[in-house]
């Protein structure tokens with residue numbers, strides 16, 4: 001991933017904060033998912049009065065892509081904070097990490113946590129999901 005691509009992902013993720021629907025937590029999250037074909041899929045968190053149907057920004061982005069037939073991904077950028085203020089890095093929750101395990105190579109997929117355009121950290125999925133369970137674990141031998 002080039003520095004230009006990283007910058008584009010951060011900018012795109014930040015732009016999604018405007019769409020985040022968070023009347024309950026007021027914690028806004030934006031995501032930008034880079035597919036291997038070069039397309040970027042966006043996502044925001046979408047809350048619900050019944051709370052548990054809430055969908056995280058990361059899963060919104062992954063499900064949008066998969067629903068369009070895209071299943072190969074290179075990286076995701078995540079930004080978030082109270083009222084959309086990027087006070088800290090926003091790591092993906094456990095459910096989103098598990099969804100990433102389904103479609104992304106743990107040793108290759110990159111997770112960019114950003115606080116701003118020049119303030120970001122990059123992790124591999126494997127680092128955030130050590131000993132993770134994925135499709136390979138169901139393979140018969």
Ligand SMILES: O=c1ccn([C@H]2C[C@H](O)[C@@H](CO)O2)c(=O)[nH]1
Nearest residue numbers: 025027029045056057091092093
């Ligand atoms: O990585 C994360 C963590 C939290 N949230 C959302 C869920 C909920 O709407 C709000 C507070 O948990 O932030 C995300 O979208 N992604």
Ligand SMILES: [Zn+2]
Nearest residue numbers: 056092093096
């Ligand atoms: Zn999540």
